[in-house]
Amino acid sequence: MVPADRPPSPAGHHWRLFPAVAIIAIGVLFLANNLGYPLDFLTRGNWWALFILVAAMAPATRAFELYRRHGRVDGAVIYYLVCTTAVVLVSVMFLANLDWGVWWPLFVILAGVSTLVRRPYGVRRYRAARGDWDDAPNPPER
Secondary structure: OOOOOOOHHHHHHHHHHHHHHHHHHHHHHHHHHOOOOOOOOHOOOOOHHHHHHHHOOOHHHHHHHHHHHHHHOOOHHHHHHHHHHHHHHHHHHHOOOOOOHHHHHHHHHHHHHHHHHHOOOEEEEOOOOOOOOEEEOOOOOO
């Protein structure tokens, strides 16, 4: 929960800008197609899989943020990169019309890789002493 005296983060406004512009652009494209402006890519098979590909930006962005914050590739960065890879793989499989019956073991491999890396179990909490938000440390390994 965000304290009432905490000003809104300007970074949050920038993060909302991209999805808003993307949704507006998609709506404009559909409207143009409905008004008779032929858009060939809308008539092709699995163009909608591009939306899945856009969803890969969230874990990729998180991996980049953690890398910049810590200055190294650690378990949390690798975890988010594995998540990004899984989402990209789903999108590519639809876009390229790949046979799921052949390529499904790639997801088993990704699951195995994800078990090898340390997940970011830390929780986001408000640090009153500093007056800002910070990620709590991961629990100690046993």
